[in-house]
Amino acid sequence: MTTKQSGIYFPAGVVEEFLPRIGRVVEINDHQLAVFRASDGTIFAADNHTPHPKGGPLAEGIVSGHYLYDPLYDWKIDLTTGLVQAPDNGQVQMYPVKVENGQVWIEI
Known part of the structure; x- marks a missing residue:
């Protein structure tokens, strides 16, 4: 059995x-993380890099509910x-x- 080793939370x-x-x-x-706060107060952290093949930042996107709309694509x-x-x-x-x-603490 394998277990995932927890990272460390950073402020x-x-x-x-x-x-x-x-x-x-x-x-x-x-x-470099993109951190978002949804309307309900939930906070999310993601890599600040779109998965689109051409790349680009995510932090400039707009949040609706628990969805992010990529700012470029x-x-x-x-x-x-x-x-x-x-x-x-x-x-x-x-x-x-x-x-x-x-x-706010984020685990890396």
Whole structure:
């Protein structure tokens, strides 16, 4: 049996620094992340790189519900799984997020 080794959680800022539905770039240990706060307050962290073959940033995308609309290619990405929705395909690396006492922590 194999088990996934947990990463370490790093502070990314306080909740109020993440505006609803708008992405923000956070750098942690040479990882450039796009962090989003959904309208319901859920916070998501993803690689700040679209899975589209031509590449580009994700942090400039717009969040609707728990979906992100890629700013360059209008791909719809499920922020709970990182999966690009049909008819397109691909996946974004997502990172676990927790909030404690108003502080946002991201696991790398």
